[in-house]
Amino acid sequence: MADSGDWTCDANDAVQLTLIKPGEQKPTTAEIFHPQFTYPIFGDDEQIFGYKGLIIRLRFATHDLRTHVHISYDEKFKAVGDAAAVDLNKTLREWVAESAFTKLSDYENSVQNDPKAKDFKPPGKLVHSYKSKNRNYEIWAGSLADNDVRSLLGRAQVFIPFFIEGGTPLVLDDPEWTLERWTVYFVYEKITPSTPIESEYSFVGYSTVYRWWFFPEQNGDKVVKNDTFPYPEELRFSQLPSRSRIAQFLILPPHQGSGHGSQLYNVIHKACIADKTVVELTVEDPNESFDVLRDSADYHNLYHTFLDEDININPNPYPAGSGKRRPRNMPTSSLIPTQKLAEIRTKYKIAPTQFAHILEMYLLSRIPPRKRGGANMARLLIKKHNAADEDDRRYYWWRMLVKQRLYKRSRDILIQLELQDRIQKLDETVTNVEEGYDQLLTVFDAREKGRATFAPDVDSDADKVITAEGVTTMHALRAKRKYAIEDDDEDEEDDEVELIEAGQAAKKPKV
Numbered sequence: 210m211a212d213s214g215d216w217t218c219d220a221n222d223a224v225q226l227t228l229i230k231p232g233e234q235k236p237t238t239a240e241i242f243h244p245q246f247t248y249p250i251f252g253d254d255e256q257i258f259g260y261k262g263l264i265i266r267l268r269f270a271t272h273d274l275r276t277h278v279h280i281s282y283d284e285k286f287k288a289v290g291d292a293a294a295v296d297l298n299k300t301l302r303e304w305v306a307e308s309a310f311t312k313l314s315d316y317e318n319s320v321q322n323d324p325k326a327k328d329f330k331p332p333g334k335l336v337h338s339y340k341s342k343n344r345n346y347e348i349w350a351g352s353l354a355d356n357d358v359r360s361l362l363g364r365a366q367v368f369i370p371f372f373i374e375g376g377t378p379l380v381l382d383d384p385e386w387t388l389e390r391w392t393v394y395f396v397y398e399k400i401t402p403s404t405p406i407e408s409e410y411s412f413v414g415y416s417t418v419y420r421w422w423f424f425p426e427q428n429g430d431k432v433v434k435n436d437t438f439p440y441p442e443e444l445r446f447s448q449l450p451s452r453s454r455i456a457q458f459l460i461l462p463p464h465q466g467s468g469h470g471s472q473l474y475n476v477i478h479k480a481c482i483a484d485k486t487v488v489e490l491t492v493e494d495p496n497e498s499f500d501v502l503r504d505s506a507d508y509h510n511l512y513h514t515f516l517d518e519d520i521n522i523n524p525n526p527y528p529a530g531s532g533k534r535r536p537r538n539m540p541t542s543s544l545i546p547t548q549k550l551a552e553i554r555t556k557y558k559i560a561p562t563q564f565a566h567i568l569e570m571y572l573l574s575r576i577p578p579r580k581r582g583g584a585n586m587a588r589l590l591i592k593k594h595n596a597a598d599e600d601d602r603r604y605y606w607w608r609m610l611v612k613q614r615l616y617k618r619s620r621d622i623l624i625q626l627e628l629q630d631r632i633q634k635l636d637e638t639v640t641n642v643e644e645g646y647d648q649l650l651t652v653f654d655a656r657e658k659g660r661a662t663f664a665p666d667v668d669s670d671a672d673k674v675i676t677a678e679g680v681t682t683m684h685a686l687r688a689k690r691k692y693a694i695e696d697d698d699e700d701e702e703d704d705e706v707e708l709i710e711a712g713q714a715a716k717k718p719k720v
């Protein structure tokens with residue numbers, strides 16, 4: 210039997226994703242890129258056995274994403290006993306629609322001579338237009354109950370196993386009342402066609418958002434009603450109070466890092482704010498890159514409101530003459546304007562934990578860096594809220610506020626620790642949180658000083674940031690980013706928060 214190493218190839222290299230459009234004589238390649246993951250399709254090792262020179266090319270038409278699968282190789286392993294080459298057609302059929310397994314010439318012909326392409330418009334309604342790097346983009350949105358939205362999403366979902374870790378494609382043949390809960394946003398570049406038959410639209414990315422039942426807080430007595438079930442026709446699930454929940458969010462690799470993710474997130478966020486039935490925007494199992502995008506967008510959206518409302522930590526929360534001894538309870542509502550903050554959160558429809566992160570980041574930004582942590586810490590440990598300098602006191606209270614939130618969310622874990630260990634664990638975690646915020650703030654504040662818009666201005670070179678160490682890039686800062694706490698703002702009640710060791714990055718697999 211041949212050495213298996215010779216017959217095994219890296220699935221991420223073997224799979225090529227290609228966007229194609231009509232050319233002079235035959236279709237040409239607009240973009241070509243490789244997947245980030247293939248483990249859902251080919252297994253954890255992301256290896257394919259049984260081929261030499263294997264190329265699995267998935268072609269997508271730039272406008273409507275009609276798909277084609279083409280497999281080519283130099284040699285295929287002849288089965289010996291149980292050892293046989295992976296059955297690629299069978300494996301891929303679980304992920305790609307049957308219509309993609311046609312003759313290449315038929316597929317190319319359908320792209321090259323599609324009479325509808327030149328009039329193609331993305332399904333749904335145009336909800337936003339913007340420019341990035343002097344190119345024009347549009348965001349369209351439609352209900353999943355719309356056939357055209359559903360069929361385009363069906364094709365776009367092929368990208369999920371390749372780019373969204375743990376993501377699963379949506380079931381598209383659910384009953385209409387449940388499809389109505391979903392809105393799909395498509396991002397397209399609007400191009401100038403180079404041939405008369407080419408479409409003006411070229412796919413960039415998409416997101417799916419669904420309405421998630423929100424149980425309103427009951428004031429007073431709860432009343433059990435004897436209403437009829439099923440509910441009357443007029444009661445639409447799409448009109449009941451709900452949270453909006455982002456489920457899938459993808460910008461294709463050739464377009465990443467150009468601000469499209471931020472534009473798309475802001476459009477979804479604005480739609481939530483405008484919709485009276487939506488209480489808040491939440492996200493299903495965000496990954497770390499999505500968290501950065503969301504933190505960045507939410508920080509910039511809230512920054513000016515916090516500034517206008519002069520949100521800051523009150524360095525003197527205790528009434529004058531109350532003595533040196535600190536009362537047992539945290540004076541939270543004297544430290545920060547809790548009522549006003551609750552109003553801001555409700556207005557912007559940001560989920561509680563996410564709002565707390567942004568607020569903590571903002572409050573930290575109001576304390577001069579030289580007053581935070583480091584050499585100052587030893588003095589602060591002794592002086593605490595009695596420190597002479599008000600920024601020292603603010604920093605002390607900032608740490609206490611973060612500890613308070615962490616403690617509330619991690620109480621079940623923390624109470625199992627000895628008091629000293631508990632204190633130490635909380636302290637380490639706050640330091641870790643602060644470090645993560647600090648790195649983000651370097652970038653966010655640099656951007657705020659330069660410009661400040663609701664929707665991010667994506668035309669300038671925001672990737673370069675000046676820090677104490679000189680000019681660095683977003684990428685370098687991102688690499689240093691730490692997630693100190695694993696938490697999920699959407700499931701406040703039953704969520705277990707894990708305090709993790711400093712320097713350990715939390716990964717949240719999507720399930």
Ligand SMILES: CC(=O)SCCNC(=O)CCNC(=O)[C@H](O)C(C)(C)COP(=O)(O)OP(=O)(O)OC[C@H]1O[C@@H](n2cnc3c(N)ncnc32)[C@H](O)[C@@H]1OP(=O)(O)O
Binds near residue numbers: 373456468505
């Ligand atoms: C709910 C979910 O589906 S979670 C899964 C999210 N999707 C994926 O991970 C699929 C693959 N990746 C992507 O689709 C994209 O890279 C996204 C959606 C994560 C980001 O979209 P982009 O268009 O590249 O983001 P955009 O250029 O708008 O940048 C937004 C911010 O996030 C930061 N960012 C972008 N990509 C990354 C990344 N890979 N890691 C960390 N930060 C990132 C940017 O620096 C930027 O910060 P700034 O606003 O302060 O400048």
